[in-house]
Amino acid sequence: MTKKIKKLSFIDPSGANLKEVKIFIDKVINELLNKASNAEKFPPLPKKNINLDKFNFNDLPISESEIFKKIKMIINNSMNASNPFYLGHMDSLPSTMSIVGDIICSTINNNMLSKETAPILTEIEKKVTTNLANKFNLGQNSGGVMLSGGSLSNIQAIAIARNRILNTSENGLIGLKRKPYIFSSKESHTSIQKAAMVLGLGTNSVISVETDKNGTMIASDLEKKIKKKIKNNGLPFCIVATAGTTITGSIDNLNDISRISNKYKLWMHTDAVYGGALIFSSKYKNKLNGIEHSDSISFNPQKWLYITKTCSILLLKNKKHLYSDFYTPLPYVRKNRNEYHLGEITLQGTRYPDVLKLWLSLQHIGNFSYSEIIENSIKFTNLFKKHLLTIRNIKISCDPQTNIICFRYYAKQNSDKININLQNFLFEKYNIFFSLVKFQECKWLRAVLLNPFFNTKHIKKICSAINEFTKENKNQKLKKSNV
Template sequence: MDDLRWPKEAFIHPEGENKEEVRQLAESIMDKVLDYASSVTEYPPLPKESDFEIPSISGEGVSNRELIHQIQELIDCSMNPNHPRYIGHMDSIPTFVSCLGELVSTFLNNNMLSLEMSPFLSRLEVHVLEVIGQMFGYNEQAGGVMVSGGTLANLEALAVARNQAFSVMENGLTEIKGKPVIFASDVCHASIQKACMLLGLGTSAVISVKTNDHSKLDVHDLELQIERAYDQGKRPFAIVATAGTTVTGNIDPIFDISQLADKYQLWLHVDAAYGGALVFSDLERHRLKGIAQADSITFNPQKWMYIAKTCAMVLFKDRQVLEGDFRISAPYMNEVAFTNLGEINVQGTRHADIVKLWLSLQYIGLNGYQQLIDQGYRFTKIFTEEVRKRSFLVLQAEPETNICCFRGEPAYLPKEKWDDWNRELQQQLLDASHTFVSLPLYRGERWLRAVLLNPFTSRSQIQDIFKQVDIFYDHYLESK
């Protein structure tokens, strides 16, 4: 390798010949990262306009100094979800140990495709998911896999449901008589439609069920839609319930839905990407009543468990159904009694996300996670009380998680101006106090959404946010 020209630190020498040079580069980069992470309040939640131009890919490679400079530019131009006033989305500040876990798994570089390529980590993933499955109420027959996000988790769950319902794993959909359909609320995540598109069913296969004033699926309308689908010659095969809707964070009545799923012999999938974390709270677990009846569950620890992205999973009540209706064997792998995870996963080659999840669970502990979730509820209550104190603000729904969705409806403006008022308030909060709330379009109107997820968001910061709201309300007409 003496005649090859690349940076001395491009790889770590297997016998440590460049250990000190690698250490110096690593320390320089870690200093930049730690300086940023420990001073995030000095950065705005949203990046400012930058004149930084993405450089062309170097022919000869850049120096260490230039590399570090580009890393700093990357930091400066990036979203800052670690800021305590970044409360607009389900993006959490990651636990430090999950960041270190990401570093460890990257260096190990095991491939979760098979036991041969990840002998310990494959078994670790199976073990941890069995434990989490039991927290949802599953027994020892349950199992699952980790995937890169909730979209893939929902896709795999519905693929298994489809394959089991119609026995199409081998021959496909062409011989099915009647259109296969599923049922989900009119505020379900967009990944449900995307899954049906990818599964060859088309987005029209998702029959939309009404939600009530609290953004929860209407069980009466669900049964009407099921009966109507049968009457029209369609082939219902699954119901999707949501535990933690994207905009309002509300939770569908899972137990009541499970009763209908059982009555009509339909697969029940619960998209608990966000709300699944409630199983870690003794006080709030009851909100997921009935989830143990689900045939499959999506859960994303990258959200309310503060694990660095990506970290998601899909769990199945009966692992044998997953293996029987989804497994594609990899003949190039050694045959062992252990099922290679890549054979029962929509992904093949896969990063070992289990490391950062496992280390965070070990380091923070179940009690620590319970405290984090319960704190989110306390601050959501404080935030919601501030909304209720103001006659010009209204709640979209009663919060069931740590999400408060609200908007201004000032009497001094006509109704058609309210969306603009809320849009300008969002910008004012960002400009005046570095507070970022999102502005989703929900049921034809613009709403402000606050996600009380960051453990460093404080009561005083919430009170300051509403002082800014009051100032904006009082002086809005003067500024026009």
């Protein structure tokens, strides 16, 4: 190592800078933990824009104390999901062990491409995915792989379905006589459209199935639309069921969908990216009844299992389909015959070991406690609903099926605008952050009750703030009508 390179650029493998590196890392961790331990004192999102002039590259190295100033600025201007009033998105407070897992993975910098580049972590991934597939009752041939996020899991699942049913691995889609179709509910996640676009099927190969007032797929409309496509010489090959929609957390009737997928011999993929966590709750896992019939399932521990991002799993009823229908050989890593590298059977090649933080958290928290955490968040969602419905002019979109609830201020005119104002009011005045979503042609405030420290105290504060807004709004209307 040449002397001109800064002393702390790397951890010297002969120990020359151990002390200094440790002091700097300690300083950063103190800053981080102090912020996370005082999360409620800081807003859920930063309130001003930052001057980014100092963000350009620099030719000369900068000192550790300068770097530390920038780190503080970043910590203070980031989303603060540790604050229980951060209710906006499916972004959770991370489990302690997933932070620990990330620190380990970063420092050892292994590569989930192959067993050679991540010996023990590769074995752990196999164990964890097989255990999870069993938890979902996918049967004795099941297994899976991990991917960097739910969109990738959905893309790989539909790619496998496409390759398997339409035989497109080598020859592609050119020359197919009938146009292939995917069916998913109109409330399904946009990554299904993305998958269709990426996979060369085109976005218009996704047929949108109607939903009922609860946001779940109407099975009769699904069957009607499949029949119609078949009649018109189309080639339906895949149904995507959703267990936990993005807007309302609704769960499709998986048994109904499975009957239809069997009848027409279609691949059943369940996007359980959000709701899959219910499998850990002894009380509520029946909400996922029928999921065991899926040919594939996407599930993201990065949401309701509180694992740091990213952490997503693609499970297959028959894990052999990873090899038979999604295989690209890697000729530069040694392996035994009949073994496969994980980089050969995933959309990615090099991967971060997302499995470690998941495995450590599962071990540390344990199934029973996960069950309790999930059940608690449903309990508070129902309590929040009860309180919301006592407020004049507040309506909810539908009964919550998980821990997500959408509500809005109801007025005969300008309702959408008033709800935008409500979102701003709660955030600006009370540091309470809900997201704003569209459901059945209206704008709603959406609450995702993930934070395990969310409790009755928070519900009361939120409801009193909403109450204040509704009164102000009423007064404003009165004033206006007086003019």
